[in-house]
Amino acid sequence: MSKLAQDAAAFKSTLQRQKYTSWHSQPKPLTPAGGTPAAAIAGAASTPGSGLAIAGESSSSSSGKKKRPKTNIVYSQPADTGSGNNVNTQLVYAVNHLKSTQNPMRLQDIAIVTNTPLDTDSVLLEKFKSHDKIQYDPKTDLYSYKHEFTFRNKAALLTEIQRQTKKGGGISVRALKESWKEAPQAIEELEKEGEVLVTRTVKDGQLRMVFWNEIKPTEESGGMPVEKEFHDLWHSLKVPNDVDLLKQLSSEGLQVTAAETVVPKAPTVKKKGKRGGAPRQRQVRITNTHLKGEIDLQKDYAAHTK
Template sequence: MSGLAAQMKNFNKGVMGQGNFAQARRHVPSPVPTSQPSPAASTPGGSGNGASSNPNSITKKKKPIKNNVVYSQPADTGMGQYIMTQVLHLVEHLKEVEKPLTRLQLEDFLQKPLDSTMVRVLKDHEKLVYDPVSDSYAFKPLHNIRSAQQLLTHLQASTTAQGLSVKELKDGWSGALQTIDELEASKDILVTRTKKDGQARMVWINDKSLNVSIDDGNSPQS
């Protein structure tokens, strides 16, 4: 019986101890919560170190700054500029001679053979006409006119009254101005000229059938 009494005594002491513990917990003041950082402080650029004070926040590693500089190839390695310079010389030469020249004649002018790149550029050039039969190149003017008869034929076939620009005629025809002066003197064409220096600007065909002599009334009557 003494053993049972001892067990009851220990049980009561445990219960009383738990009650005191619960009572003690009710009287312990709650810990003061730490102030949480404001959203502005935790955002990049905000004041304070809110991101580091939050134990639940995940520290992000800064990404390395990429170099946005693009290193492109040189705009010109020298060879491209050399080829275009040679092509320009050939185009001007063909414009001056005003006749087709073969590949051998062009090579003689340059004093060097034409490589495959230059040949391709010449064939595709907008100011040149290539003849595969004779393997020759000719300058292509704005108007295929290089003689007085060709000029008259072109003006007669024109269906507009706008006339033809002398500046365009001079493109690829070195004798344009002299021929215009001659056709104007023979009254085959009409020419407008600048007031400052008298340079020809525009030309038209002169339809002589429209030239009608008018009697001024002073002619003697029969």
């Protein structure tokens, strides 16, 4: 037998003795989430030259690590660490908290919620009581915030909008929301009912100002929205440029309205006063009349003698 045949026979016998237990030849067994079967790990560890035991250890260690929860923290903004130690800062915290609530509160409750020494610091308490937006009721010993408006329902809101519109202006929706949190929803309902007219921001369409709609949307009195067909016709019209506009006017026998000519103003003459204007020549008064004819009194003798 040749050497080549001997090598081929030895290779075939090696293939027959080979145990296909590595992860290359066998598919990965189905395992529950977060673990590896102990039998698979033991079998892989008993196989010489197999790297499954190390892979199993690494996978189990990686699966055992807990994932960090994602947080929506904006690190560019400083964290709110408390009410501070400054009296004015503590005053702002107390006033803003009372502003955010609609119900009156006791002084001790405000101090506990805002974490401020409002009930023990006399300076802070004096500033809090003298604040122009803080109202104190001595009968109930409660403090409340003086909102600009005092309505708490949609009917009272509409009455306030009517009163302000009759004065010649609207009301800021932000000011209404500070007095009543449900004001924006009520305004949108009143807008659908045709009771109010609102203006919105161009960027995000948020409510900005609200006005009372004096003309109700009825067929008799008007105020109904214009049909979409007329909207499209109006916006489809294009204003021609100046040259084409002059040609169209002349073809129709029309002329451009002459602009109002500005009358030039007459030049203002500056009046001569004590400080303005050219100095006037004063006449010399001759008092030594007895020397007339002998000496020229208008001659500067001092200049000639030098």
